[in-house]
Amino acid sequence: MSTTLDKPDVDAPVTKQPAQNGVPEAERNVATNAQASIVVTILGWIPSVLVLSLLAGIGWYGHHNDWKLPSLTSIATTEVASGPQWCDSHGVPEDDCVVCDPSLLELPPELTFCNEHGVHGCVLHHPELAQTKTPVDITDADLQRAAEALSLIPRAENLPLSSSAGSRIQFASIEAMNKAGVDVEPVTRASITESIEAAGEIQYNATKTAQVSPSADGIVRKVLVNVGDWVKVGDVLAVVDSKDIGRLKSELLSALLEERLQLDQLARVEKLAPSGAVPGSRVIEVKTAMQKALVAVERVIRDFANLGVSVDHVALQSSNLAETKRRVREIGMTQIDSSTGGDNLIAVTAPIEGRIVDRDITVGEVVDRGSRMFRIADTRTVWLDLRVAAEQASLARLGLPVRYQGDGSQVKHEGTITWISSDVDPQTRTVRVRAELPNADASLRNESFGRGEIVLRQEPAAIVVPEESLQWDGSSHVVFVRDARFFEKDRPKFFVTRSVRPGAKQDGFVEIIAGVLPGEVVASSGSDVLRAQLLRSNLGAGCTCGH
Structure with missing residues (x-):
């Protein structure tokens, strides 16, 4: 389906309209359009003029009323005679506002800044400031606890010029406090740890811990322990067959025989020397040879000691030749099972008491002196x-x-x-x-x-409050302490702002080093409502209730 547009007939003759009242049609159309443009322009300016007028009115009102909004009673066309006048700055009836009319209560005490504890109106020095039903005695332990906490680490500080301490935050009633979501908790003592x-x-x-190595090169013949075994000092861990041990035993036996020979010769020449049958030079030669033999024996004994094997020289000297040979063969083998066989064996023993935590050897393995066999x-x-x-x-x-x-x-x-x-x-x-x-x-x-x-630091009797009770007012850490006579009939319901020095935090509680005492009651959940009212009072232009 298509649509056809009608085209004008360009060949049709143009009929001219006659002029009315002697004014040509074209001029008349131009004048009409000009008038319409002026009307549209004027109508477009009307909203802007109205807005500017409204702003000017608001500015005039604010200038003459210190930029305060009018109360509901001043806006209403008729005044409600039955309701009390309301203090909008503090949220309570005007006649009951203890902030605007301090004469309704006893005057608050003047608070001075405690340089020792860093709070305003320090209850540790002035316990009479505490909001408790009975007087509180401050002990030396309380003062010592605060001193230790402050000296341990740097703590958050309060500004001495803070104006919040001692401020009263009032509620119209207990029901009003509950509706605001403010709950309270007592100040208590608890064990707290700072770490x-x-x-x-x-x-x-x-x-x-000990790394166990063989004292001489050799071949592992037996392993007597495994990982996890508990061993004591001197227990045999393994047996090593070492040719070095065999060599030292041979050297020791030869040195001992030489020592015996020289001792016998010295005895003979010393017996013949007085008669002149043996010259003095011969006696000196025999003594020198005997000393060399003794030195050779001591050298071999030291070599055994370096391998961790002890040798009883006196016992070897005092025994006969056959017994001496037997003792030499058994050197280092007193802790080894005789069924192992061989004279070149040496025991690897535990140097300390402990558990075998590593084993790095197997039977038949060649080990070097210093290589790790076990770790204890x-x-x-x-x-x-x-x-x-x-x-x-x-x-x-x-x-x-x-x-x-x-x-x-x-x-x-x-x-x-x-x-x-x-x-x-x-x-x-x-x-x-x-x-x-x-x-x-x-x-x-x-x-x-x-x-x-x-x-x-571990304090078994620290003063603590819930973490949510602690607030920051811009210059001090504060808590809001409930008036001690809060539940007395006809007494205004208010909290006192108290600057505090916080300490360690643990399990949802915060330590109060100075500022409150056990027996007082502080706002917990909803304490931010009190903080908001405090800041509003500090930043506001003053009371609106006329006092």
Whole structure:
């Protein structure tokens, strides 16, 4: 389907309209269009003029009324005679506003800033300021607790010129407070711990760990222990067949025989020397030879000692030749089963008491002196290697208690700091702090990871409030303390703003070093409502109730 547009007939004659009242048609059309344009322009300016007029009116009203909104009673066409006049600045009836009319209550005390504890109106020095039903006695333990907490680490400070401390925040009634969502909690005492947390790694105690090696080259003939076995000092771990042991035994036997020979000769020449049958030079030669024989025996004995084998020289000298040969063959074999066979055997023994944690040999293996055969660790104590942030490392001290909980474990282990590194790791910017932990049940395993906690201070009777009670007013940390006579009939319902010095936080509570005392009651949930009212009062232009 198509649509055809009608085209004008260009060949049709044009008929001219006659002029009306002597004015040509074209001029008349131009005048009409000009008038319409002026009307449209005027109509377009009307909204802008109305807006400017409204702004001018608002500005005039604000200038003459200190930029305060009119109360509902002033806007209403008729005044409600039955309702009380309302203090819009403090949210209570005008006649009951204790802020606007302080004469309704006893005058609040003048608060001075305590330089020792950093709060306004310090209740530790002036317990009469506390909102408690009965007087509170401050003990030396309370003062000592505050002093220790403040000296331990830098604490958040309050500005001495704060104007919030002592301010009263009033509610029209208990029902109004409940509707505002404000709840209260008592100030209590609780055990609180202040600590540094850091990642930790368990390691064997290096002072109670030993690498066991053979004292001489040889071939392993027998292995008597395995990984996991507990051994004591001197227990035989393995037996090694060493040709060095056989060589030293031969050298020792030869030196002993030479020593016996020289002793016999010396005895003979000394017997004949007085009669002149033996010249004096001969006596000297025999004595010199005897001394050389003694030195040779002592050298071989020292070589045995270097291999960890002891030799009783006196016993060898006092026995007959056959007994001496037997004793030499048994050197180093007193702890070895005689069924092993051979005279070149040497026992590899445990140098410390502990558990076999590594075994690196098998029977028939050739071992060299110094090669590792076993590793023994006394697992009854372990090291905890903590990585503490460099800025916190200065708080750690030798002897401080440490708590550790391994990953995936619910058991906490306790120990003490034994070493603090003087270096800072250039990569992690941490300082190594080492603690020693008891491990009688062997539940702490080498190279396992977890979280460590260095206990800086543990206070069993700290003063605490819920964390949500603590607020910041821009210059001080504050809590809102309920009036001690809050439930008396006809008494205004209000809270007193109290500057405090917060300490450690734990399990939803915060320690208050100074500022409140047990027995007082503070706003908890909904304390931000009180803070908002406090800030509104501080920033406002004043009271609107006419006082």
